[in-house]
Amino acid sequence: MALKKPENMLYEEANSELESIVSLLEKGDLSLADALKQFERGISLARSNTKKLNQAQQQVSILMRQDVNSPLQDFTQE
Numbered sequence: 267m268a269l270k271k272p273e274n275m276l277y278e279e280a281n282s283e284l285e286s287i288v289s290l291l292e293k294g295d296l297s298l299a300d301a302l303k304q305f306e307r308g309i310s311l312a313r314s315n316t317k318k319l320n321q322a323q324q325q326v327s328i329l330m331r332q333d334v335n336s337p338l339q340d341f342t343q344e
Contacts, residue, residue: 269307272314284311 287308
């Protein structure tokens, strides 16, 4: 089964897979090649989740602005 691209996964889904990868790597039972593949996947998942968290933070920041007279702004995804 092909793995989903991290950017197409829910935050929670990617975080769960990342936790599994960390457990596998911590056991130390993988070959070097397999460990590198898992590490690469983990980095992709972590970067994708960081981007999702930054976007959520931007949304919250926009919503929590105290100035009720300020105009609404479009949310921009990077």
